[in-house]
Amino acid sequence: MIDLIKKAFYTGLGAAELTREKIDELAKELAEKGKMSESDIRKFVDEMLARSKESKEQFKKQLERMIEETMKKMNLASRDDLAALEKRLSERIDKLQDKGFAD
Numbered sequence: 001m002i003d004l005i006k007k008a009f010y011t012g013l014g015a016a017e018l019t020r021e022k023i024d025e026l027a028k029e030l031a032e033k034g035k036m037s038e039s040d041i042r043k044f045v046d047e048m049l050a051r052s053k054e055s056k057e058q059f060k061k062q063l064e065r066m067i068e069e070t071m072k073k074m075n076l077a078s079r080d081d082l083a084a085l086e087k088r089l090s091e092r093i094d095k096l097q098d099k100g101f102a103d
Contacts, residue, residue, distance in 0.1 A: 023048040 027041045071078070077085075
């Protein structure tokens with residue numbers, strides 16, 4: 001299960017990086033053909049990179065949501081659940097020690 005999640009995550013990151021390479025390639029091609037000015041090319045690249053970054057962030061959020069839903073379906077305890085349990089156990093042990101039942 002974890003391997004599947006890792007593969008999906010790395011695929012998303014790879015796609016984002018590939019997009020950056022393609023954006024640079026397209027910008028260079030447009031510049032060579034004289035279809036865009038240098039300032040337009042910079043603006044285009046910046047805009048495309050911003051969109052790529054936004055897509056990457058959306059992908060990350062979707063992946064996190066998917067992982068949380070999967071963990072809930074698998075009935076796995078979260079870190080917060082374990083921390084709360086540890087706190088409760090510690091409090092009970094302290095009470096027992098105060099009463100002389102535990103060492």
